[in-house]
Amino acid sequence: MSLSVAGTQAPASARRGSASIMDIGIVDTTFRDGSQSLWASGIHTGIMEAVAEDMDRAGFDVIEVPVIGVYFKKFVRDLKEDPWEMARMLARKMPNTVKSCMAGAIIHPFEPPPPQSIIELFYSRVAEIGALNRAQMTCNTYGQIKGTFSWTIPLFKRLGLQIALALSYTISPRHSDEYYAQKTREILPFKPDVIYLKDQGGLLTLDRVRTLLPVILKHAGGVPVELHSHCTTGLADLVYMEALKLGVRTLHTGVPPLANGSAQPSVFSVTRNAKLLGFGSRIRESILRPASERLSAIALKERLPIGAPLEYDYGQYVHQVPGGVISNLRHQLAELRILHRLDEVLEESVQVRKDFGYPIMITPHSQFVVTQSAINVATGERYKHVIDELILFALGAYGEDSGYTWMDQNLKDRLLATGRAKELRARKRREVSLKDVRDTLGGPGVTDEELLLRYIMKGEDEIALMRAAGPPKRYFSSTTPLLTLIKELDKHRQVRHVHIQRGGDSLTLRNQSPS
Incomplete structure (x- = not known):
């Protein structure tokens, strides 16, 4: 069967919206923080694959992806899926959007720091695959500024990664405005591409953001400032709108069902409310809505939680x-x-x-x-x-x-x-060479990816169980129905053509085989 395909598309300006100096940027958190917050990082490769191409075309500035050691361990141990194949899939399906993840001098936050050679190899491999373009690093939690930043940031810059340094927000007697002003000044010598205020507990209120953000913006030296919050207290959407008024131009959001709840605000509500304040965005809702519906259908089928707005919870404070x-x-x-x-x-x-x-x-x-x-x-x-x-x-x-x-x-x-x-x-930490690690975990015949997996999983047993589980489950993507239609046409030679139209886009399939 041979097919000719004729299609028309709406003009690019109608599909994306024209650029504006008032456009806000959106960092999508669906695959990483959204999944971590609502599904205990249980998003399968096939679930991401089902919407990845649409996410890539949806107009996000950045998309977070689960491609560091702690997520690799989750994929192998619990999801029984190969994280390297997951990383390759994301690189292949989302070639046009910056892909980001938390990064640093650790593989797993609850284990001793690995040899520097392992960190260098791991991030070199993830970057080479094309699964990571931006490194997000918290700078005020365990002495990073005076410690590991001296070699991790130069490493990430050599790999061509953007550097996004996060100031983690909290409430305590010692975390004052002057504390955050000082930390902002201390990270400027590292020349970050972005600074962002990371409100991991969803603790920011309107009053607090009005005093804190101006302090950070004042001392940021012109470096763009982003805001990342959670909906845990029910205030994040309000805080985001106030941040726009104060001068922040990039916000972190999620796509339902991996938005709201204890995750980030929904991209749909944020862009809608921002529009009422006079801000545009590059988000293509016509593409993103069906992707959100697909994710929600998968969540219902797999009995996964669906994020919903939460009531105000003072207990969080x-x-x-x-x-x-x-x-x-x-x-x-x-x-x-x-x-x-x-x-x-x-x-x-x-x-x-x-x-x-x-x-x-x-x-x-x-x-x-x-x-x-x-x-x-x-x-x-x-x-x-x-x-x-x-x-x-x-x-x-x-x-x-x-x-x-x-x-x-x-x-x-x-x-x-x-x-x-x-x-x-x-205990004395001894710096171990990559050769020593390789000799311990299989010798020179082991590939870099296999070596890193064995290091992360402390051996081969769980890797063998992961591989024995077979390939990951796949779900319908936006292209799957079309491929199915083409296959069905081949079975019905009497059908000569099919015309499909949605909004300003149309597609005609013609069956040119003899009837």
């Missing part, structure tokens, strides 16, 4: 646990059959955070605080058992930003006097 951590905490407590004690754990986290000097409730500190809180609740005694990470915290392993100098002195003295603290203090 008390415990400050971010949305993604709450999602994972629910999942973990349910597995332990103690989900009914969630409120107790969140209440306990308030005291634990205060005792440890008000660390910013972001990965990894939020997980440390929540884990210790869960242990305290489960054992019925505060600090009867203390996780190694918080002993390291007391030792200053996470830098001054962590808050260890503000710790309760009695608790610090108690932890540092333990035998475990002495063991951890005595």
Whole structure:
């Protein structure tokens, strides 16, 4: 069967909208933070593939993608899918949009830092594939400015990645306007392409954003400033509109069903409200709406949560646990059959955070605080058992930003006097060469991708289970119905042509085979 295809398209200006100096930029978080916040990072390769091409054409400035070590481990261990194939798919399906992810000197936030050679190899490979074009790095959580930035930022720049440095927002006695002004000034020597205020807990209010954003904008030295928030308290949409009035021009949003809830505001509501304030956008809603509907249909079929607007929750200002951590905490407590004690754990986290000097409730500190809180609740005694990470915290392993100098002195003295603290203090980190790692994990015949997977998964067993599970499940994409139609036409020779029209676009398929 041979087919001729004739099509007409609406003019480009009608499809995209003309550029305007008042256009806002949109960073899409659907595949990474949206999934992390609402699906415990459980977005499968096939789900992303079903909408990736449409996302690439939808007018986003940046699309977040799950292509760092912690997500690779999730794909192998829980989703039983090859993360390298996932990364290649995203690079192939979204060639025109900047792809971004959190990045830095770690593979997994809850494990010891890997050798620098592993970090260099990992990001070199992800960048070479084309799955990562922008590195997002938090700069005020564990001493990054005085520590790892000296070599990670030059590495990412050599790889051609854009640099987006995040100032993580929190509420505490030590996180004042002057604190954020100072941190903004300290990151300018690294020459970031973007600075963004990262409100991982959804804690910003209208009053607070009116005082804080002008401080950051004033000290940013002309570097563009973005805003990233969560809908955990129900205020993010309002805060975003206020940020536009104050001079921010790029906002982080998600596509439903991976928007709202504990994730980012919906791209549809943000662009609609921005329009009423006189701002345009490059978002092509005619393309994005069907993609959102496809994602929602998949979510319903797979019984995955659908993000919905939340009521105002003052409790968020008390415990400050971010949305993604709450999602994972629910999942973990349910597995332990103690989900009914969630409120107790969140209440306990308030005291634990205060005792440890008000660390910013972001990965990894939020997980440390929540884990210790869960242990305290489960054992019925505060600090009867203390996780190694918080002993390291007391030792200053996470830098001054962590808050260890503000710790309760009695608790610090108690932890540092333990035998475990002495063991951890005595550990010396030895820089391991890439050859040493390769020799340990399979020798010179192992590919770089396989070597990195084995390093991330601590061996081959879970990788073998992932491969035994077979290829990932696939879902309909925007092109699948057309391919199905062409195949069906081949079965029905009496059908001579099909004409399809949607809005200003039309397509005609003609069957030129003998009838």
